[in-house]
Amino acid sequence: MGKCDRFFFFKVNSTLVFSLCVLSALLIFAIAGPYLALHSYDETNLAFKNLSPDSRFWFGTDELGRDLFTRCCVGARISLIVAFAATFIDLVLGVSYGMISGYGSQKMDEWMMSFIDILQSIPYLLIVILLIVLMGPGLITVICALAITGWMNMARIVRGQVLQLKNQEFVIAAEAYGASKSRIIIRHLLPNVRGQIIVVLMAGISTALFTEAFLSFLGLGVQAPVASWGTLANDGLLALRYYPWRIFFPAFLICLTILSLNLIGDGLRDLFDERKKI
Amino acid sequence: MNSILTVQDLHVTFSSRFEEIHAVRGISYHLEEGEWLGIIGESGCGKSTSSKALLGLLADETVIKGKILFQDKQLNACTESEIRQIRSKEIAFIPQDCMTALNPTMKIGLQILEAQKKSSPFTSFSQAEEAARLLLEELGLEFDSLKDAYPHMISGGMRQRTLIAIALIREPKMIIADEPTTALDKKLKKIVLDGLKRRQQENKLSLLLISHDLESMAEYCDRILVMYAGKIVEYGDAKTIFRHPRHPYTKGLVNSLIKIDQDKNKPLNFIKGQPPHLNVPLNRCAFCERCEEAMNVCAILSPPLYQINPLHQSACFKHDPGDRA
Numbered sequence: 149m150g151k152c153d154r155f156f157f158f159k160v161n162s163t164l165v166f167s168l169c170v171l172s173a174l175l176i177f178a179i180a181g182p183y184l185a186l187h188s189y190d191e192t193n194l195a196f197k198n199l200s201p202d203s204r205f206w207f208g209t210d211e212l213g214r215d216l217f218t219r220c221c222v223g224a225r226i227s228l229i230v231a232f233a234a235t236f237i238d239l240v241l242g243v244s245y246g247m248i249s250g251y252g253s254q255k256m257d258e259w260m261m262s263f264i265d266i267l268q269s270i271p272y273l274l275i276v277i278l279l280i281v282l283m284g285p286g287l288i289t290v291i292c293a294l295a296i297t298g299w300m301n302m303a304r305i306v307r308g309q310v311l312q313l314k315n316q317e318f319v320i321a322a323e324a325y326g327a328s329k330s331r332i333i334i335r336h337l338l339p340n341v342r343g344q345i346i347v348v349l350m351a352g353i354s355t356a357l358f359t360e361a362f363l364s365f366l367g368l369g370v371q372a373p374v375a376s377w378g379t380l381a382n383d384g385l386l387a388l389r390y391y392p393w394r395i396f397f398p399a400f401l402i403c404l405t406i407l408s409l410n411l412i413g414d415g416l417r418d419l420f421d422e423r424k425k426i
Numbered sequence: 427m428n429s430i431l432t433v434q435d436l437h438v439t440f441s442s443r444f445e446e447i448h449a450v451r452g453i454s455y456h457l458e459e460g461e462w463l464g465i466i467g468e469s470g471c472g473k474s475t476s477s478k479a480l481l482g483l484l485a486d487e488t489v490i491k492g493k494i495l496f497q498d499k500q501l502n503a504c505t506e507s508e509i510r511q512i513r514s515k516e517i518a519f520i521p522q523d524c525m526t527a528l529n530p531t532m533k534i535g536l537q538i539l540e541a542q543k544k545s546s547p548f549t550s551f552s553q554a555e556e557a558a559r560l561l562l563e564e565l566g567l568e569f570d571s572l573k574d575a576y577p578h579m580i581s582g583g584m585r586q587r588t589l590i591a592i593a594l595i596r597e598p599k600m601i602i603a604d605e606p607t608t609a610l611d612k613k614l615k616k617i618v619l620d621g622l623k624r625r626q627q628e629n630k631l632s633l634l635l636i637s638h639d640l641e642s643m644a645e646y647c648d649r650i651l652v653m654y655a656g657k658i659v660e661y662g663d664a665k666t667i668f669r670h671p672r673h674p675y676t677k678g679l680v681n682s683l684i685k686i687d688q689d690k691n692k693p694l695n696f697i698k699g700q701p702p703h704l705n706v707p708l709n710r711c712a713f714c715e716r717c718e719e720a721m722n723v724c725a726i727l728s729p730p731l732y733q734i735n736p737l738h739q740s741a742c743f744k745h746d747p748g749d750r751a
Binding site: 324 | 483
């Protein structure tokens with residue numbers, strides 16, 4: 149075992165490596181794509197509307213003659229930012245809230261969980277519309293909306309796991325040897341819920357991508373001419389019958405991202421699971 | 427000798443929304459420096475609960491009444507940081523369940539050394555490793571092959587000995603051992619208990635030993651405390667308890683030991699019935715339904731501990747001095 153072994157496992161786990169490659173390709177696509185493209189994302193030209201993919205317009209054009217390749221690149225930026233923001237919020241807010249709630253006293257747990265219940269009982273769209281009134285539509289608003297609504301699932305799952313773990317003998321033993329609460333959380337509880345956290349995180353990312361698309365579709369998210377994969381797919385849906393490539397490319401990119409993230413999640417979970425490495 | 431641990435009228439009550447469970451109902455005992463006190467009794471009669479209560483390891487909602495004195499400190503009135511000091515340096519605890527008592531995501535070596543680091547933070551890493559190597563060797567384990575293993579990779583007996591090593595490496599004044607030898611075979615049990623015994627003689631290690639293994643208790647412990655339904659039913663030195671038990675419950679326990687020359691056609695001896703559920707206060711002898719020698723008084727009054735001789739106490743009305751006269 150040891151460091152050497154972890155690298156060995158990394159080599160063997162080809163799906164993890166493959167999906168990491170796919171994700172980095174997507175990142176490069178998002179960062180460098182607009183510089184490679186021949187057209188800017190908001191350049192309209194009605195003469196070239198609804199063209200199929202060719203050497204000039206690699207992914208075709210939309211109904212205003214805008215280059216779909218560039219728009220997908222710009223959309224990738226928005227979508228990936230949303231995905232990573234959602235992960236980050238889930239990780240920081242959800243995990244710490246769940247840990248504190250599960251490991252704290254019973255009274256505190258009850259209060260903290262009631263707070264989540266109340267928050268979840270408020271219709272989600274209501275919160276988002278309220279936010280938009282306050283902040284105006286845009287990417288920041290979408291991220292704030294995800295921040296407010298997205299972490300509760302994670303908090304519940306982490307809390308459940310911690311409740312189960314904290315009565316296990318090894319946590320009690322650590323207490324019996326004078327370990328402090330923060331040390332128990334970091335050294336004993338966190339490594340044991342790592343697997344579940346990763347799985348929930350990856351599921352959360354796909355939800356976040358679709359939520360962003362849905363909000364943008366309602367006109368509450370990013371505003372035209374800026375686009376995300378979600379809005380592009382929605383636009384494409386209207387023209388599905390005659391110009392199917394307009395939905396194919398953004399939808400394919402969404403699928404590819406979610407698939408690679410899920411595979412990365414599985415791979416990381418296995419990588420950290422000591423039991424799978426005998 | 428002066429006593430290292432004094433417990434006075436300890437009550438432990440678990441309360442849930444629906445009922446209160448009086449797991450420990452007023453026990454008092456003391457442990458001298460360098461003495462071994464064994465606690466025996468059936469499952470669920472408050473042995474583990476009372477020992478965990480000493481270190482404050484029970485859930486926050488548990489109500490603990492009474493006085494727990496370690497040397498001069500009252501443990502159940504300490505602040506969080508004071509009790510952590512005591513837990514990390516003075517009293518070690520060997521947990522009961524060796525299958526779950528090690529963190530599954532940490533290497534064995536680290537789990538042993540972490541304990542050492544906490545108790546004496548100034549020793550260097552190599553010194554700590556050397557101490558761990560010597561200690562594990564004494565327990566029949568090899569530190570170098572074990573240090574990079576995760577708990578699921580080693581056997582139950584090895585895990586149990588790891589737990590004992592974690593307790594011993596910090597050289598505590600007192601150990602609370604909750605069934606420390608259940609997963610060990612006879613030979614290893616002897617090695618472990620002899621190792622502890624040596625520390626008793628050299629460093630005056632005091633031990634609170636909880637076990638169902640009456641044979642080794644009889645051999646190693648100085649005094650024995652018999653618990654039933656959260657109370658002490660008999661308390662005395664080990665020889666007297668095992669050779670001349672006075673309380674009917676202790677008699678039952680000693681009788682249920684299996685002898686090798688026992689007639690194979692005869693059923694094994696055991697105490698019939700179940701211990702009472704402890705959700706209501708008991709105003710009678712808790713053992714009276716199962717007791718073959720029960721009298722009328724046993725069903726209406728709870729017997730106090732009667733002094734049979736200076737070293738021997740029993741909670742049975744049969745030992746009431748007025749009755750004997």
